Amino acid sequence: PxxxxxxxxxxxxxxxxxxxxxxxxxxxxxxxxxxxxxxxxxxxxxxxxxxxxxxxxxxxxxxxxxxxxxxxxxxxxxxxxxxxxxxxxxxxxxxxxxxxxxxxxxxxxxxxxxxxxxxxxxxxxxxxxxxxxxxxxxxxxxxxxAQPQNHAEKQEVTFNLDPVPVARCVSAGGRPPARVSWLSPLDGEAKETQGSGPLPGTVTVTSRYTVTPLSEADGVKVICKVEHESFQEPKLLPVTLSVRYPPQVTISGYDDNWYIGRTEATLNCNVRSKPEPTGYDWSTTSGVFPASAVAQGPKLIVHSVDRLFNTTFICTVTNAVGTGQAEQVVLVRETPNTAGAGATGGIIGGIIAAIIATAVAATGILICRQQRKEQRLQGAEEEEELEGPPSYKPPTPKAKLEEPEMPSQLFTLGASEHNPLKTPYFDAGVSCAEQEMPRYHELPTLEERSGPLIRGATSLGSPIMVPPGPPAVERVSLDLEDEEEEEDYLDKINPIYDALSYSSPSESYQGKGFVMSRAMYV
CATH class of the missing domain: 2.60.40.10 (Immunoglobulins)
Known part of the structure; x- marks a missing residue:
């Protein structure tokens, strides 16, 4: 404005x-x-x-x-x-x-x-x-x-194949005239008319919603929408349609397993109608109605099946609008139909099998996920260990005191000859049981020095007798083989032990004995 x-x-x-x-x-x-x-x-x-x-x-x-x-x-x-x-x-x-x-x-x-x-x-x-x-x-x-007065109402109609008005919406006394429209899920149309309102200069608008009045239209809600400049928002007026139609009938209860002698079988007459049914009638196409069948309104109760039931049953329903009916063909068997029971059992078994398969699949999925999770955790731990220093410690090499080969000759300690003691050598490839224990040789006392000197002795003391060892050539070859095995073993353990390797004692101690002073025991 x-x-x-x-x-x-x-x-x-x-x-x-x-x-x-x-x-x-x-x-x-x-x-x-x-x-x-x-x-x-x-x-x-x-x-x-x-x-x-x-x-x-x-x-x-x-x-x-x-x-x-x-x-x-x-x-x-x-x-x-x-x-x-x-x-x-x-x-x-x-x-x-x-x-x-x-x-x-x-x-x-x-x-x-x-x-x-x-x-x-x-x-x-x-x-x-x-x-x-x-x-x-x-x-x-x-x-x-002028603000209009609005109202909407249904127009009850009877089932018909031609479109008729099923609802009406009136906006009376508006100035200017109101705008009326319909909101509906049905495929209908609106027809509008205008007339003089209750006061001079006002207009009354009447809109009729037209649709084919089938049974599906009964109970459907449509909305009349009224718009006017005097309203802050449109007025929405709901209307529930009402269509009167004759009975629509179906028959249920037959399971294709009616056999001679069966008891307590039932047929049901299902009806959808407006208004409600006023009467039910059961009959057969053959004109013969079995004596063991009793009609109770919409139900037909069979006390005992015989050959007379091998016919077509008709249920006829009547209401104020008209009549509707349905038919059901019944086949009487000599013996029970086990195929139907088997089919039913198969269906139930299939359902149970499907449930079990679903449970097994779900369990397998959960187990796989748990294993993958554990593998990821284990892989992460291994990566952390590789990035840091080694978390293990190689076994300590067993000590092997290599006994030097001693020639079959005497050695005496003199002022002109000094042989320093060597550091014991440990062989990791030889057990303690296989290693020979060292032999200790004592120096002669002053009293023992008075004896005659043997060739090679000095004036410092008596000669020392050393038992002969194995041949030097054979001992050297064995030492070289042990040394190679020792180096291979240490290389396999860790390259860091290369620095701990000692020189071969075969060359340093070949032809020499091991001497220990008595002062060691003091």
């Missing part, structure tokens, strides 16, 4: 600096009170208001002076319509007469109109006569609206 206020600038007799402030459009509800605002701007003291006049230029009778206010002569309402009974100036008391209007009151010429009617709709001009600026005016469009 337009802005509530618009400015009309008067350009008459040089009055460019004087303007009349009015509303471009004013809407009022039918029968209510509405105000038409009008102000003179600016309120300069040198501008004097001679008279204020409200005019209607598009009245059916022609131009009308609706209301006049004079500072000296007061207010007046010369036109019979709307008339002084329904008009008044908002900022002047009703008792204000000649000479009682102030300058401030005159500059506010807002007009009040009570009991709004359709004939009051039109253009109203507010005109100020001022001195020395002349005349200034502004125009307001007064719109009269």
């Amino acid at each position: 337009p802005s509530p206020f618009a400015f009309s600038l008067a350009q008459h007799q040089g009055a460019q600096d004087v303007r009349v402030q009015v509303a471009a459009e004013v809407r009022g509800n039918l029968g209510d009170t509405v105000e038409l605002p009008c102000h003179l701007l600016p309120s300069a003291p040198e501008i004097r208001v001679s008279q204020v006049t409200w005019l209607r230029l598009d009245a059916p009778e022609g131009k009308q002076n609706v209301a006049i206010f004079h500072p000296q002569y007061g207010r007046s309402f010369p036109s019979p319509k709307p008339g002084k009974e329904r008009l008044s100036f908002v900022n002047t008391a009703p008792s204000a007469g000649a000479g009682q209007g102030t300058e401030l009151e005159v500059r506010d010429a807002t007009l009040s109109l009570r009991g709004l009617t359709v004939e009051d709709e039109g253009n109203y001009t507010c005109e100020f006569a001022t001195f020395p600026k002349g005349t200034s005016r502004g125009v307001t469009w007064l719109r009269v609206i």
